[in-house]
Amino acid sequence: xxxxxxxxxxxxxxxxxxxxxxxxxxxxxxxxxxxxxxxxxxxxxxxxxxxxxxxxxxxxxxxxxxxxxxxxxxxxxxxxxxxxxxxxxxxxxxxxxxxxxxxxxxxxxxxxxxxxxxxxxxxxxxxxxxxxxxxxxxxxxxxxxxxxxxxxxxxxxxxxxxxxxxxxxxxxxxxxxxxxxxxxxxxxxxxxxxxxxxxxxxxxxxxxxxxxxxxxxxxxxxxxxxxxxxxxxxxxxxxxxxxxxxxxxxxxxxx
Ligand code: MF3
Ligand code: CO
Ligand code: CO
Numbered sequence: 001x002x003x004x005x006x007x008x009x010x011x012x013x014x015x016x017x018x019x020x021x022x023x024x025x026x027x028x029x030x031x032x033x034x035x036x037x038x039x040x041x042x043x044x045x046x047x048x049x050x051x052x053x054x055x056x057x058x059x060x061x062x063x064x065x066x067x068x069x070x071x072x073x074x075x076x077x078x079x080x081x082x083x084x085x086x087x088x089x090x091x092x093x094x095x096x097x098x099x100x101x102x103x104x105x106x107x108x109x110x111x112x113x114x115x116x117x118x119x120x121x122x123x124x125x126x127x128x129x130x131x132x133x134x135x136x137x138x139x140x141x142x143x144x145x146x147x148x149x150x151x152x153x154x155x156x157x158x159x160x161x162x163x164x165x166x167x168x169x170x171x172x173x174x175x176x177x178x179x180x181x182x183x184x185x186x187x188x189x190x191x192x193x194x195x196x197x198x199x200x201x202x203x204x205x206x207x208x209x210x211x212x213x214x215x216x217x218x219x220x221x222x223x224x225x226x227x228x229x230x231x232x233x234x235x236x237x238x239x240x241x242x243x244x245x246x247x248x249x250x251x252x253x254x255x
Contacts, residue, residue, distance in 0.1 A: 149186030
């Protein structure tokens with residue numbers, strides 16, 4: 001499948017889906033605290049999505065994923081499965097929300113902190129946020145995805161962090177994961193050239209230690225091989241005629 005260019009009508013639906021995904025993260029924030037289980041966070045998000053928003057939680061049954069959200073704690077890089085584990089003071093947690101509304105997907109994630117995490121954990125949260133922002137701010141027609149990946153990698157490595165290679169951002173629309181792949185590392189002047197109407201995610205996974213990862217036997221949970229802290233933020237963005245529009249921005253967020 002080639003890269004899909006969204007029509008104005010489709011873009012409007014992507015805006016709605018994006019805003020709803022961001023709303024779930026705003027809603028769940030106050031529930032993230034010492035002692036809560038990720039299963040509980042999953043249940044609250046699921047019920048909100050289905051009963052209040054009238055959306056479909058995209059992860060549920062996606063290639064067999066068993067839950068409605070992804071919860072990735074500390075050295076979990078991504079695709080953590082909500083379960084009976086309780087959050088504790090000092091944890092950092094990524095919550096990744098993807099909704100389907102009117103046939104279109106909105107995909108966004110943020111880091112949450114429980115109490116005051118160790119400096120290194122706070123730091124990797126900040127660096128991954130800045131990596132995402134650096135990438136988003138570069139989006140405009142004519143730029144290449146390799147330019148964006150390169151800038152993200154440069155910043156992360158200058159901060160003595162590493163970029164996970166095995167997972168990347170992605171085109172998004174009627175499908176959860178579409179072309180193109182949006183790598184968070186790369187070479188200037190390479191890769192797909194952006195044109196207006198493309199929609200994709202930028203979602204750098206940044207490790208405090210080495211970049212290498214391991215897949216746990218559950219087939220989903222991705223962890224750092226060295227068990228160093230990993231952090232990730234994600235937005236869904238649209239390429240406009242002059243730059244970008246963030247479809248999953250939440251009220252009051254400025255990059
Ligand atoms: N939301 C993730 C992403 O950003 C994908 C999760 S797939 C799942 O692409 F099956 F684990 F939910
Ligand atoms: Co995504
Ligand atoms: Co996501």
